Amino acid sequence: MWWRGNQLSGHCRSLFAFNRRRLSGIRNPVTKTLTKWDPEIAAEIARRHAGKEGALLPLLHDLMHEFGCVPDAAVPIAAEALNLSRAEVHGVVSFYHDFRREPAGKHLVQLCRAEACQARGGDAAAARCEAALGVAFGETRADGQVTLEPIYCLGLCASGPAALLDGAPVARLKGERLERLLAEAQR
Amino acid sequence: MTQRLYIPGDAAAVAVGADQVAAALAPHAAAKGVAIVRNGSRGAHELETLVEIDAPQGRVGYGPIDVEDVATLAPVLFDAGPHPKRVGRPEELPFFKKQTRLTFARCGVIDPQSLDEYRAAGGMKGLEKAQSLQQAALIDQILQSGLRGRGGAGFPTAIKMKTTAEAKAPRKFVVCNADEGDSGTFADRMLMEGDPFLLIEGMAIAATAIGAYKGFVYIRSEYPHAIRAMQKAVETARKAGYLGDTFDIEIRVGAGAYVCGEETALLDSLEGKRGQVRPKPPLPAIQGLFGAPTLINNVLTLAALPFILTEGAAAYKDYGMGRSRGTMPIQLAGDIKNGGLFETAFGMSLGELVNDIGGGTQTGRPVRAVQVGGPLGAYFPPSYFDTPFDYEAFTAKDGLIGHGGIVVFNDTVNMARQARFAMEFCTVESCGKCTPCRIGSVRGRETIEKIMAGEDVEANLEILTDLCNTMKFGSLCALGGFIPYPVMSAVRHFPEDFRACARALEPVG
Numbered sequence: 001m002w003w004r005g006n007q008l009s010g011h012c013r014s015l016f017a018f019n020r021r022r023l024s025g026i027r028n029p030v031t032k033t034l035t036k037w038d039p040e041i042a043a044e045i046a047r048r049h050a051g052k053e054g055a056l057l058p059l060l061h062d063l064m065h066e067f068g069c070v071p072d073a074a075v076p077i078a079a080e081a082l083n084l085s086r087a088e089v090h091g092v093v094s095f096y097h098d099f100r101r102e103p104a105g106k107h108l109v110q111l112c113r114a115e116a117c118q119a120r121g122g123d124a125a126a127a128r129c130e131a132a133l134g135v136a137f138g139e140t141r142a143d144g145q146v147t148l149e150p151i152y153c154l155g156l157c158a159s160g161p162a163a164l165l166d167g168a169p170v171a172r173l174k175g176e177r178l179e180r181l182l183a184e185a186q187r
Numbered sequence: 188m189t190q191r192l193y194i195p196g197d198a199a200a201v202a203v204g205a206d207q208v209a210a211a212l213a214p215h216a217a218a219k220g221v222a223i224v225r226n227g228s229r230g231a232h233e234l235e236t237l238v239e240i241d242a243p244q245g246r247v248g249y250g251p252i253d254v255e256d257v258a259t260l261a262p263v264l265f266d267a268g269p270h271p272k273r274v275g276r277p278e279e280l281p282f283f284k285k286q287t288r289l290t291f292a293r294c295g296v297i298d299p300q301s302l303d304e305y306r307a308a309g310g311m312k313g314l315e316k317a318q319s320l321q322q323a324a325l326i327d328q329i330l331q332s333g334l335r336g337r338g339g340a341g342f343p344t345a346i347k348m349k350t351t352a353e354a355k356a357p358r359k360f361v362v363c364n365a366d367e368g369d370s371g372t373f374a375d376r377m378l379m380e381g382d383p384f385l386l387i388e389g390m391a392i393a394a395t396a397i398g399a400y401k402g403f404v405y406i407r408s409e410y411p412h413a414i415r416a417m418q419k420a421v422e423t424a425r426k427a428g429y430l431g432d433t434f435d436i437e438i439r440v441g442a443g444a445y446v447c448g449e450e451t452a453l454l455d456s457l458e459g460k461r462g463q464v465r466p467k468p469p470l471p472a473i474q475g476l477f478g479a480p481t482l483i484n485n486v487l488t489l490a491a492l493p494f495i496l497t498e499g500a501a502a503y504k505d506y507g508m509g510r511s512r513g514t515m516p517i518q519l520a521g522d523i524k525n526g527g528l529f530e531t532a533f534g535m536s537l538g539e540l541v542n543d544i545g546g547g548t549q550t551g552r553p554v555r556a557v558q559v560g561g562p563l564g565a566y567f568p569p570s571y572f573d574t575p576f577d578y579e580a581f582t583a584k585d586g587l588i589g590h591g592g593i594v595v596f597n598d599t600v601n602m603a604r605q606a607r608f609a610m611e612f613c614t615v616e617s618c619g620k621c622t623p624c625r626i627g628s629v630r631g632r633e634t635i636e637k638i639m640a641g642e643d644v645e646a647n648l649e650i651l652t653d654l655c656n657t658m659k660f661g662s663l664c665a666l667g668g669f670i671p672y673p674v675m676s677a678v679r680h681f682p683e684d685f686r687a688c689a690r691a692l693e694p695v696g
């Protein structure tokens with residue numbers, strides 16, 4: 001798997017680092033401060049899902065929202081709340097791209113690498129992102145400033161190249177618009 | 188009535204600055220007593236942000252508007268005055284005039300979060316009709332319409348409904364597949380953002396047909412705006428009594444796995460498991476979510492039901508050709524001038540869609556290839572442009588229409604690289620259940636790389652062909668089974684890209 005799994009290898013920052021992540025709007029941000037890992041809070045979140053059918057994905061999404069990742073320490077907590085084995089929970093966490101074991105950098109750039117964006121100059125945008133951010137796809141920069149990841153289609157395929165910057169969609173990423181995105185990601 | 192200013196809240200508009208345009212226009216609108224509506228997108232993505240103002244002659248549009256345009260736009264906007272970016276009445280633009288909008292009739296037009304506006308525009312009449320019919324008569328209406336699944340496989344919807352309806356079980360589910368992972372597609376997203384009550388109505392009709400007490404909408408996490416729009420609309424529909432005691436809907440969010448669009452993998456994901464494909468039988472219609480009979484359909488399939496019930500099966504069936512009845516929301520993407528959503532009856536030729544409607548490439552370069560039907564769809568050369576947009580016509584040419592996405596590539600594309608990408612995509616997205624897909628795609632990529640490097644080209648092309656045959660016939664689901672379509676179509680139609688290693692090594696950008 002060439003873009004998955006080892007997103008943070010070699011560039012791990014403290015799992016307990018605070019991490020501010022903007023949740024929507026490039027210039028109109030709603031900032032949510034991610035919470036420092038806390039097993040009590042995690043257990044409280046997990047309990048909210050107990051008794052619901054098929055609750056594991058919603059539970060893991062809530063943990064992501066709170067902590068910016070699903071650390072290994074969360075696995076037994078989720079398992080206990082939903083009456084699952086640790087192996088089952090671990091299997092699910094590792095199957096889906098969205099669930100990261102450690103938090104991403106201060107900014108997260110997810111550039112679309114799927115076909116329609118390729119046809120609109122996506123390869124050039126990808127090369128520019130790597131060069132300007134000084135980081136390869138699937139990695140977080142050593143200073144923790146930015147994580148660059150590929151993503152496969154955002155439904156903005158007639159306005160590509162497209163990306164999510166800290167979860168907010170941005171498109172027509174050429175020339176000045178791309179440079180603005182790169183500047184935001186390094187702020 | 189208060190004059191209204193429409194600024195789309197659709198992700199394709201927001202991604203190019205619609206929120207900033209709205210913020211900049213807000214004080215001007217307030218000063219004039221004009222209300223701002225965040226409508227869906229009409230679907231001409233080149234024109235986003237398309238700002239529209241109520242005027243005596245109807246709505247007048249300006250686009251594409253950037254926040255920098257607001258200074259010159261604001262003084263003329265409220266009288267629909269002249270401006271270099273004035274496009275006139277959107278309905279009169281050729282891109283819209285040539286469409287037949289049955290499913291997307293309201294998208295981009297009404298306030299998507301207003302249930303009152305939805306009802307005033309004819310909404311919920313289909314559900315009333317459905318509830319007045321016996322189950323069998325209701326399913327018969329859908330059968331008569333000729334509706335086939337819009338998620339990719341084109342399976343007759345009424346047959347699935349009948350099986351689920353006849354299954355005896357204490358509880359049944361309706362599941363809406365909103366995983367829309369295919370590159371080049373965005374119709375599900377636009378509909379959920381631009382007319383969410385239509386999907387809710389469609390699901391309620393389906394629930395009536397099969398006797399389901401609960402529905403799930405499984406939306407991919409890459410669609411944050413659609414998730415929010417659906418959550419809000421479900422809340423509103425619940426308050427208004429359309430959802431609740433007899434049938435309720437829950438929004439669930441995917442977690443970034445393409446294979447979860449496959450219906451049985453989706454069900455496993457909803458159950459909180461790894462999204463792995465289940466062998467069939469049992470069919471989901473007999474034993475689906477949590478072991479209960481489950482009707483699973485694409486967003487567009489469910490969203491077609493209200494029209495069929497309101498206007499009658501014959502009205503729907505009148506559109507289309509052969510066994511492809513009704514309309515298809517086609518998505519024009521990639522290097523295309525007029526990209527976006529184009530809903531039309533089945534039967535329009537591929538060339539007409541790309542050249543006449545789409546206006547050819549945006550870059551002005553010649554079209555070299557189009558991929559229809561997402562990452563599992565074939566690449567067609569322009570010599571195939573006479574193919575009508577129809578399930579059977581595409582199958583006859585070893586292609587598929589899938590979810591209706593058309594991605595246009597210009598002459599700088601390197602088809603060996605596209606074939607390699609298809610194999611890579613399969614490796615990464617494989618659920619891992621069967622060997623031909625999991626291992627075959629890795630071998631496939633290696634083989635294509637050898638070909639690109641000019642190593643034993645003919646022998647390796649033969650190996651690739653064999654491998655594709657093994658994947659086609661030995662895979663459990665269409666991910667491994669259909670990846671041979673893009674790969675082999677590239678080999679067949681663009682042989683020069685596989686035999687000229689010099690060209691294959693050129694970077695494309």
Ligand SMILES: Cc1cc2nc3c(=O)[nH]c(=O)nc-3n(C[C@H](O)[C@H](O)[C@H](O)COP(=O)(O)O)c2cc1C
Nearest residue numbers: 336337338364366367368448449450484485488665
């Ligand atoms: C790998 C793979 C991905 C798929 N992705 C989707 C998808 O994103 N959306 C969808 O509606 N159907 C998708 N399908 C098709 C579904 O399995 C299924 O046929 C469809 O949901 C049935 O609904 P319909 O009859 O309304 O088309 C996919 C199939 C495969 C094999």
Ligand code: SF4
Nearest residue numbers: 618620621624664667
């Ligand atoms: S073909 Fe691939 S994705 Fe489909 S079931 Fe087999 S391994 Fe899973």
Ligand code: FES
Nearest residue numbers: 112117154156157
């Ligand atoms: S292919 Fe990039 S947004 Fe769809």
